[in-house]
Amino acid sequence: MNATPANQKTATIIPIAGGKGGVGKSLIAANLAIVLARLGHKTIGIDLDLGAANLHSCLGLSGGTPPGLARFLRSTDQAPLESYLARTPYRNLHLLAGDEGNPFLAQLNVAQQRRLVQQIRALPAEYVILDLGAGSSFSTLDFFRIAHKGLLVTTPEITSLQNLMNFLKNLAFRVIEHALPQDRSIHRKLQTLYTSPLELKSNQPSLPQTLLSSLDPEIAEKVLSSWHQFRPRLVFNRGLGPDDLTIIPELEKHLSHQLDLTVEFIGYIPEDLAVLNSLRQGKSLMSFASTSNAGQDMIRLARRVLRLWDQPIPNSANQLQQYTQRLYLET
Ligand SMILES: Nc1ncnc2c1ncn2[C@@H]1O[C@H](COP(=O)(O)OP(=O)(O)OP(=O)(O)O)[C@@H](O)[C@H]1O
Numbered sequence: 003m004n005a006t007p008a009n010q011k012t013a014t015i016i017p018i019a020g021g022k023g024g025v026g027k028s029l030i031a032a033n034l035a036i037v038l039a040r041l042g043h044k045t046i047g048i049d050l051d052l053g054a055a056n057l058h059s060c061l062g063l064s065g066g067t068p069p070g071l072a073r074f075l076r077s078t079d080q081a082p083l084e085s086y087l088a089r090t091p092y093r094n095l096h097l098l099a100g101d102e103g104n105p106f107l108a109q110l111n112v113a114q115q116r117r118l119v120q121q122i123r124a125l126p127a128e129y130v131i132l133d134l135g136a137g138s139s140f141s142t143l144d145f146f147r148i149a150h151k152g153l154l155v156t157t158p159e160i161t162s163l164q165n166l167m168n169f170l171k172n173l174a175f176r177v178i179e180h181a182l183p184q185d186r187s188i189h190r191k192l193q194t195l196y197t198s199p200l201e202l203k204s205n206q207p208s209l210p211q212t213l214l215s216s217l218d219p220e221i222a223e224k225v226l227s228s229w230h231q232f233r234p235r236l237v238f239n240r241g242l243g244p245d246d247l248t249i250i251p252e253l254e255k256h257l258s259h260q261l262d263l264t265v266e267f268i269g270y271i272p273e274d275l276a277v278l279n280s281l282r283q284g285k286s287l288m289s290f291a292s293t294s295n296a297g298q299d300m301i302r303l304a305r306r307v308l309r310l311w312d313q314p315i316p317n318s319a320n321q322l323q324q325y326t327q328r329l330y331l332e333t
C-alpha cells in the first residue's frame with residue numbers, strides 16, 4: 003500500500019466492542035470489513051483483542067496468524083504500522099493481525115499504546131475496523147475512545163446487555179478522567195467517587211454528573227461536553243426475532259438517565275447456523291454463505307455504515323424496529 007497523500011481524507015475508524023465475550027464482535031468486524039472492501043472501499047481490519055486474537059480466523063485466513071501487531075510493537079526501527087499489514091484474499095482489504103495467544107501483548111504500556119494509536123490514525127484507508135477484546139480493560143476503553151462513534155455489539159440476552167452497560171459506564175469514567183485537568187487532587191477525588199458504591203436512580207443525576215458535581219462548574223461543563231460527543235452505534239447480534247428489540251426503549255432510558263448518553267441503533271443480525279458452518283469450514287461468512295440471513299443482514303449493516311456513519315441517525319430505534327419487523331414478515 004502507498005503512503006497517504008497529504009490531501010487524502012483521513013480514515014474513518016470504527017472500533018468494535020461490547021463488554022461481553024462471545025457476542026460476535028470479531029464476526030461483525032471481519033464481515034463488515036469484507037463487505038466494505040467488496041463495495042470498493044479501501045479497508046483495514048486490525049485485531050486489537052490483545053492476547054486472544056482471532057480476527058484472521060473470522061476472515062477465513064488459514065495457515066496461522068500472519069505477523070502483525072506483536073512484531074510492530076517489538077520493532078525498534080521506525081517502520082510505520084502500514085508495513086506490518088498483511089494482504090488478504092479480498093481485494094481492497096488488508097489485515098493487521100494480532101498474535102494469537104501472545105500473553106505479552108495483553109498489557110500495553112502507555113508509550114506503546116500511544117505509538118500504536120498515532121499510527122492507526124495515519125493508516126492509508128477509507129475504513130479502519132478495530133476488533134476489540136471483551137471486558138473493559140483500560141486499553142480496550144482507550145481503543146474505543148479513538149473515535150466518537152464506535153460500534154457496540156450485544157446479544158438480546160440480559161447478561162450481554164448488563165455487560166454492555168458496564169462497558170459504557172467504565173467508558174464514561176475513562177473519558178471524564180482524560181478530559182479533566184492534570185491535577186492530582188481532582189483525579190484522586192474522581193477515583194474515590196467512582197470506587198464508592200454509586201446508586202443511580204432515574205430521578206437522580208447521571209453518573210457523569212455525579213462524578214463532576216464537586217468540580218468547578220466551568221470545568222465540569224467542558225468535561226461533560228467531551229462525553230456528549232460520544233455517540234456509539236449498536237448492533238444486536240444472535241437475534242431470535244423482532245421481539246428482541248422491544249428492549250430498546252428501556253435501554254435508551256437507562257442510558258440517558260444513568261449515563262447521559264445517546265446510542266443509535268444501526269443493525270440487527272439473526273442467530274444463524276451459517277455462521278457456525280462457515281467457521282467450521284475455515285471460511286468467512288461472506289465467502290461461505292453471503293446469501294444466508296446473517297450474511298444478508300451483514301450486507302445491510304455495511305450499507306448503513308456507508309450511508310449513515312458520518313451523520314446523526316434520527317429516530318434510529320424506530321427505524322431498526324420497523325425494518326426488522328418488515329424483514330421477518332417477508333421471510
Ligand atoms: N449471528 C450468529 N449466529 C450464530 N452464531 C453466532 C452468531 N454470531 C456469533 N456466533 C457464534 O459466537 C461465536 C463467538 O463469536 P465472535 O468470536 O465473533 O465473538 P466475540 O465477541 O468476538 O468474542 P470474544 O469476546 O471472545 O472476542 C462464534 O464463533 C459463533 O459460533
Ligand SMILES: [Mg+2]
Nearest residue numbers: 027028051134
Ligand atoms: Mg473477538
